[in-house]
Amino acid sequence: MTAAGDWIGKVGDVWAREWPRTERSFAxxxxxxxxxxxxxxxxxxxxxxxxxxxxxxxAAIAAAYPDTRVTGVDLSAAMVAIARARHDAPNLRFVDGDVLDMATSRLDDLVFSRHGVMFFADPVAAFTHLRRRVSAGAPLVFSCFRGRSHNRWALELADATGQSVGDDRSYAPDPFGFADHAFVADLLARTGWSVESSEAADFDYVAGEGADDAAAIADAIAFFTRIGPAAATIRTAPDHARADLLERIGTRLARYARNGRVAMPVSAWIWTARAAGEPA
Structure with missing residues (x-):
């Protein structure tokens, strides 16, 4: 489980250091x-x-709509610093902090998120807050992982490390917190959002790249030792067990290695909704 506060500290710092790999995985x-x-x-x-x-x-949305003002908000100051260094546009700004605590001088006309909505301690309170800070009819678009059965990286790492696969039908603030379609649909309806669509998006999750397959597998192992649910298990494994654990992970990743890339089939939901009546 990843609490929102973790992104302020160690989790956000690790993602900031690993940002080229994480961006590659979602490319x-x-x-x-x-x-x-x-x-x-x-x-x-x-x-x-x-x-x-x-x-x-x-940055992509700001470039497509130069007459808008796009604000990117993230709990991690380290990632926001990288965002500022990477992107500079007159209609774009980045702010570090908790959006639930931020006042706004005017209502937002669009809210979007790439895999950033699954970590709220109280998702009902969070989405109710978002509804209150948008104008009537404003769209909300976000992506989130579908269930673990649709995401090979999660299944392979759980198998290699002996971790429990988990239950996608109950909410917890983690990468699969919004995997249950019925839960998300009910959440949006309860918090003042009218669902327009929910589409499954299948894509290749590029975990490793290199000059050849062996190098790509090594790169993917390095990625998963820092990012994802296996990282803590690998980090805390006794020295005598770590080598065997990494070998098991490498064996599973080798199934997806082709032409210097480790690309694993995964799937996300892309939800589109609009602000409806005031939430209860």
């Missing part, structure tokens, strides 16, 4: 999410990117 999802955002975005207004990370999606 094939990015255009799918971007297309969904662009299909409903107004021509002008104030846009919010929730959990903006190092700013890839924020």
């Amino acid at each position: 094939h999802l990015e255009p799918l999410l971007r297309r969904a955002i662009l299909s409903v975005a107004p021509d002008r207004g104030q846009f919010l990117d929730l959990g903006c990370g190092v700013g890839t999606t924020s």
Whole structure:
């Protein structure tokens, strides 16, 4: 389980150090999410990117709509610093902090997020807050992982490390917190959002690259020792067990190695909703 506070400290710092790898892993999802955002975005207004990370999606939307003002918000100051260094545009800014604590001088006209909505301690309170800070009819677009059975990286790492696969039908603030379609649909309805669509988005999760397959596997192992649910297990394993654990992970990753890439089939939901009546 990853609490929101973890992103302020150690988790956010690790993601900041690993940002080229994390961006690579989502590179094939990015255009799918971007297309969904662009299909409903107004021509002008104030846009919010929730959990903006190092700013890839924020910058793309700001470039597509120069008459808007795009604000990317993330709990991690380290990632926001990288976003500022990577992207500079007159209609784009990045802020570190908790969006639930931030006042706004005017209502947002669009909220979007790439995998940044699954870590709220209280998702009902969070989405109710988001509804209250947007104008009537404003769109909300976000991506989140589908269940573990649709995401080979999760299954392979759980198998290699002996971890429990987990239950996608109950909410916990973690990468699969929004995997249950019925839960998310009910959450949005309860918090003042009217669902327009929920589309499955299949893509290749590129975990490793290198000059050959062996180098790509080594790169993927290095990635998963720092990012994801196996990282803590690997880090805390006794010295005598760590080598065997890494070998088991490497054996499973080798199944997906082709032409110097480790690309694993994964799937996300892309949700689109609009602000409806006031939440109860």
